[in-house]
Every structure is written in structure tokens, then in C-alpha cells.
Amino acid sequence: MKTVKISLNSIDKVKAFVNDVTKFDSDFDLVSGRYVIDAKSIMGIFSLDLSKVIDLNIHNDADVESILAILKPYIVE
16 A cells, blocks of 8 residues: 545546546545545545645555556645
8 A cells, every 4th residue: 555645626636636546446545634535436525625635545556656657746745
């Protein structure tokens, strides 16, 4: 499992993010405080505080580099 910090601070960014993660068979979790949301659920994402940076857990060790390349626009260094 790999964890990265992402920012989804606009509605368009959330829609694009969900479209990108649904391309993969892997599981993705968004963690904000004590809440853990399926990253492929657009309704779940909108229940989070999107003004803050969110942790993204990627449950795939084989494909992680190609996943990170596609998700690069959302990743906060």
C-alpha cells in the first residue's frame, strides 16, 4: 500500500479525479481525519472537507508508478 497527499479543491478536480481512479482495478481510499471514503465514490468525496489536504491510500503494489503518473495533477508535494 502506498499513501500520498492530494488536493481536490474544486468540483472539476473531483470529477476528473474520480474518472482517473475508476480506470484502475485497484482499491483507493481517501482518509480525512477519522473518515475513510472509497475514492471511486463521488458522493463520498463531497462529504469530506475538501479545503484540506487528503491522504490517498493506493492498495496496489504492482502498478503504483503508473497510477502515480496519472494522479500527478492532484498530488501535493
